[in-house]
Amino acid sequence: MSAADAFDISVLVDCPAGTDPARLRATVRSALDQTLARTEIALTGDPGPALSATDRVRVGAPRGTYVLPLAPGELLERNACRNLYAAARRTGADLIAGRWTRLTGPGTSTRTGSGAKEHAPEWQSGLYARSRVLDAAAEAPELLTRSALTAGYCVRRTLLEAAAADARSGLDLAVVARRIALVPSLITTHRAAPDPPHDLPAAAARHRHTLTLIADAELRSRAAQAFVADDVLPCARAFLGLDREHRVQLASEARRLLDGLLDPAALGRLPALERVAARLLADGDADGVHSAAYALERPPGTVVSALTRRDGRVHWSADHTGTAYDVTELGHQYRAPRDLALLNRVTRCALEDGRLVVEGEVVVPFGMTGGAHPRVLTATLDLKVRDAGEKTVTVPVDDVRLRDASTVTWRAALPLTRALRPRGIGDRVWDPCLRLAIDGELLRPLALFAGKDAVPGRAAALPARPRLTRLTADTWQPYVTAKHHLAVCLLPRERPARKADALARYLTNFRPARTATRLWKKLRKTYAALHAQRFKTRVYNRYLRRLPVSRGTVVFESHMGKAYGDSPRALHEELVARRRGARVIWSYATSPAGFPADATLVRRWSWRYLWALARAEWWVDNQGFPHALAKPKHTTYLQTWHGSAYKRMGFDEIRHKTQNAPQREQLARAVDRFDHFLVRSEHDVNTLARAYRIPEERLLRVGYPRNDRLVAARKRDEREGRFPRPERAVALGIPDHRTTVLYAPTFRGTPKNKQAQLLLDVRAFAERFGDTHVLLVRAHYMEAATLPATPPGTVLDVSAHHDVSELLCLADVLVTDYSSIMFDYALLDRPIVHFAPDLDAYTAERGSYFDLRARAGGPVVATQDELHRTLSGIKEADADWQEARRAFAAEFGTYDDGSAARAVVDAIFTRKAGS
Numbered sequence: 001m002s003a004a005d006a007f008d009i010s011v012l013v014d015c016p017a018g019t020d021p022a023r024l025r026a027t028v029r030s031a032l033d034q035t036l037a038r039t040e041i042a043l044t045g046d047p048g049p050a051l052s053a054t055d056r057v058r059v060g061a062p063r064g065t066y067v068l069p070l071a072p073g074e075l076l077e078r079n080a081c082r083n084l085y086a087a088a089r090r091t092g093a094d095l096i097a098g099r100w101t102r103l104t105g106p107g108t109s110t111r112t113g114s115g116a117k118e119h120a121p122e123w124q125s126g127l128y129a130r131s132r133v134l135d136a137a138a139e140a141p142e143l144l145t146r147s148a149l150t151a152g153y154c155v156r157r158t159l160l161e162a163a164a165a166d167a168r169s170g171l172d173l174a175v176v177a178r179r180i181a182l183v184p185s186l187i188t189t190h191r192a193a194p195d196p197p198h199d200l201p202a203a204a205a206r207h208r209h210t211l212t213l214i215a216d217a218e219l220r221s222r223a224a225q226a227f228v229a230d231d232v233l234p235c236a237r238a239f240l241g242l243d244r245e246h247r248v249q250l251a252s253e254a255r256r257l258l259d260g261l262l263d264p265a266a267l268g269r270l271p272a273l274e275r276v277a278a279r280l281l282a283d284g285d286a287d288g289v290h291s292a293a294y295a296l297e298r299p300p301g302t303v304v305s306a307l308t309r310r311d312g313r314v315h316w317s318a319d320h321t322g323t324a325y326d327v328t329e330l331g332h333q334y335r336a337p338r339d340l341a342l343l344n345r346v347t348r349c350a351l352e353d354g355r356l357v358v359e360g361e362v363v364v365p366f367g368m369t370g371g372a373h374p375r376v377l378t379a380t381l382d383l384k385v386r387d388a389g390e391k392t393v394t395v396p397v398d399d400v401r402l403r404d405a406s407t408v409t410w411r412a413a414l415p416l417t418r419a420l421r422p423r424g425i426g427d428r429v430w431d432p433c434l435r436l437a438i439d440g441e442l443l444r445p446l447a448l449f450a451g452k453d454a455v456p457g458r459a460a461a462l463p464a465r466p467r468l469t470r471l472t473a474d475t476w477q478p479y480v481t482a483k484h485h486l487a488v489c490l491l492p493r494e495r496p497a498r499k500a501d502a503l504a505r506y507l508t509n510f511r512p513a514r515t516a517t518r519l520w521k522k523l524r525k526t527y528a529a530l531h532a533q534r535f536k537t538r539v540y541n542r543y544l545r546r547l548p549v550s551r552g553t554v555v556f557e558s559h560m561g562k563a564y565g566d567s568p569r570a571l572h573e574e575l576v577a578r579r580r581g582a583r584v585i586w587s588y589a590t591s592p593a594g595f596p597a598d599a600t601l602v603r604r605w606s607w608r609y610l611w612a613l614a615r616a617e618w619w620v621d622n623q624g625f626p627h628a629l630a631k632p633k634h635t636t637y638l639q640t641w642h643g644s645a646y647k648r649m650g651f652d653e654i655r656h657k658t659q660n661a662p663q664r665e666q667l668a669r670a671v672d673r674f675d676h677f678l679v680r681s682e683h684d685v686n687t688l689a690r691a692y693r694i695p696e697e698r699l700l701r702v703g704y705p706r707n708d709r710l711v712a713a714r715k716r717d718e719r720e721g722r723f724p725r726p727e728r729a730v731a732l733g734i735p736d737h738r739t740t741v742l743y744a745p746t747f748r749g750t751p752k753n754k755q756a757q758l759l760l761d762v763r764a765f766a767e768r769f770g771d772t773h774v775l776l777v778r779a780h781y782m783e784a785a786t787l788p789a790t791p792p793g794t795v796l797d798v799s800a801h802h803d804v805s806e807l808l809c810l811a812d813v814l815v816t817d818y819s820s821i822m823f824d825y826a827l828l829d830r831p832i833v834h835f836a837p838d839l840d841a842y843t844a845e846r847g848s849y850f851d852l853r854a855r856a857g858g859p860v861v862a863t864q865d866e867l868h869r870t871l872s873g874i875k876e877a878d879a880d881w882q883e884a885r886r887a888f889a890a891e892f893g894t895y896d897d898g899s900a901a902r903a904v905v906d907a908i909f910t911r912k913a914g915s
Contacts, residue, residue, distance in 0.1 A: 036079075041056060042062040074190050093180055126142070144223065262278060305343075346448050454480060539610075617635060619638065641678055674698060710805060769868075770794040816833075
């Protein structure tokens with residue numbers, strides 16, 4: 001075997017002068033530990049004497065078939081070379097790339113094989129979702145537009161040697177590679193994330209180089225967006241952690257680097273705050289970037305600049321107008337002054353005459369302090385103890401005045417030694433906030449935004465007098481918090497307090513204390529185990545469900561305890577009205593607010609919940625009591641279900657077909673608990689009942705009790721007309737002359753703790769129809785969505801309302817996609833519009849039982865413009881849809897005749913109670 005063929009992969013480590021020997025050894029060790037035996041390590045540059053040459057470690061050019069670049073400090077996952085080489089052999093690719101993670105920086109958290117918690121950039125999830133082969137890098141745009149090929153790849157050595165010396169970056173090699181393979185494996189870890197403030201020169205140079213390699217206009221646009229998102233905005237956000245001197249220097253440098261480099265089209269596609277922050281950075285405005293960065297970290301109602309109106313639009317300030325500074329979409333113009341969180345910047349903090357003097361300025365937008373008459377300004381400073389109750393101390397503000405039309409200045413002298421008398425234990429941190437009032441109208445509490453260099457350290461410290469003596473602590477020290485706010489902290493600085501603090505630390509760490517701590521942790525762990533779902537499930541199935549029945553007890557649950565509504569509510573009301581003294585129990589998931597006062601309430605998965613389920617004579621819900629809980633023999637389970645099926649359900653779902661046998665058996669056991677299953681049409685029988693394998697004898701063809709309200713509303717419309725509107729419209733403040741549109745999209749599987757992204761542009765709707773319509777937005781009960789600020793009364797979030805049937809009754813038009821709410825609303829015989837831009841993709845992924853476009857009871861549109869045109873002419877066009885809508889309602893709501901609740905009570909509760 002020749003030397004050139006001796007190795008499959010050469011790990012190429014370039015060692016600049018001054019390379020840390022420990023980092024280099026760690027990198028080499030990770031390469032030597034690869035499961036691909038034919039791997040060598042080639043060191044170039046100045047590796048120093050840290051490593052000895054061996055058969056697999058050498059200084060010089062790489063000799064392997066493929067070369068994997070690695071920086072000192074970066075580590076290879078154990079199977080990285082094997083995975084890359086296997087893909088190379090399988091595909092014949094010139095370049096093979098996989099995932100990498102970095103030690104810091106934003107992204108998706110992951111834990112590497114070495115045990116370190118790192119982050120992978122968000123865009124990697126799409127790029128490396130599966131193995132694939134590309135004939136050109138442009139087939140995977142992220143390879144060219146993102147920093148994908150800065151790590152985690154290997155390249156054919158002959159291609160590397162053929163490339164020019166100044167064109168050997170991963171991006172250059174990807175452009176000339178004849179074939180590229182992407183693998184979903186993690187390749188490189190411990191990559192150092194770039195330092196946003198100081199990495200901008202390299203990022204700008206890299207972006208300029210990228211633009212020279214890309215000719216396609218769409219790819220150039222993507223690269224421009226990626227540059228702003230990955231490099232410019234992190235640099236702007238980093239201003240919060242810099243002192244003023246460094247902010248000014250960085251802003252000046254950024255102005256030079258970004259001159260002509262920011263694409264206006266790419267900026268235009270950014271959210272308003274991000275666009276402004278990037279533009280201010282390119283302008284070299286250090287203070288502006290600092291303020292914008294603060295706004296990016298705060299809630300949507302935060303105002304950090306003197307907003308101004310011009311030509312019907314809202315701009316960042318009078319000095320910053322135009323498209324780049326248009327912030328109309330933030331909706332600040334629609335918020336009342338008391339709802340705005342104004343920027344309150346600390347301009348001075350110093351010690352004077354035994355008091356902490358704090359001066360600041362508040363940004364006032366839209367000339368709120370202007371007008372024909374001078375405004376009366378008053379202010380106080382509240383100091384509130386953090387994480388220890390609601391204790392607050394109020395200090396007067398010595399001076400508050402209007403400096404100009406957009407700035408209020410204030411000054412307060414805090415006598416911390418005299419005014420704050422904490423215990424000294426458990427209440428050491430206090431947060432001040434300004435309470436500003438304009439003409440008697442109190443604004444929101446304003447935290448004190450302070451730069452890194454705002455507090456002069458120990459020079460601003462004051463003596464403290466805790467109630468538990470100065471042995472607990474003796475000094476008030478102002479400081480800047482991690483959220484960039486001014487706070488004061490109680491510290492032990494003098495010798496007695498330091499000695500007492502050291503003694504307290506010793507007493508809490510010597511052997512008896514450590515033993516007590518371990519015992520306490522063990523008790524907490526035992527307590528947690530006794531309240532864990534797994535333990536509760538075991539106790540319930542083994543013991544509780546064998547308890548005797550509590551005759552006449554009904555446990556109701558709707559949407560897994562998240563609401564008091566749907567068919568369980570309708571049955572509850574019917575049952576209580578007809579059977580006095582019925583023992584009714586409702587489960588709730590988080591809060592009992594909105595649940596009936598005449599029912600016993602139990603928290604879902606609590607011991608009381610399990611006790612109630614174990615002894616109940618009837619279970620009633622619309623989705624499914626916890627699958628792991630077996631039904632007692634004495635219990636009758638009525639499953640009302642929560643809607644007819646458009647998408648494939650149960651065992652018809654692709655994901656269920658791909659699950660293992662135990663998972664499929666768990667679903668089968670859960671469904672087998674149903675004694676009765678409500679259906680509203682033969683469509684339900686042929687879809688839901690068949691998909692969940694429910695026997696014919698368990699089906700109740702009576703309709704949905706929740707729809708009795710809708711049938712009654714339709715009959716009332718036919719008899720009396722639409723007015724007056726239901727009481728719910730009055731409670732929501734909806735005037736009779738406005739058309740009420742309910743937007744209710746289906747569940748799209750938004751990840752936990754993430755906000756759902758509505759396909760409907762709520763702001764555009766408000767701008768187009770705000771004078772004539774009211775939009776009610778009902779997010780799915782398993783998701784949450786944040787709505788943008790819009791003119792008052794134009795858009796209302798009704799997602800938290802318990803019962804959607806009430807909302808359906810007051811809506812003049814329903815806008816949905818393919819949610820099962822369409823089957824219910826059709827019973828009202830009112831217009832339905834299906835706004836489903838992703839209909840084809842959704843049905844391809846999830847599957848459906850029928851063609852919505854062919855059988856819908858209303859128009860199916862795919863764009864915002866189509867939706868707006870449809871709503872504009874809905875009254876004129878509705879006559880063309882009446883026949884289709886009534887056929888739709890008749891087919892999918894055959895048994896919904898308005899008497900479902902009575903029929904169910906007669907069939908199940910009354911009959912069994914009388915037997």
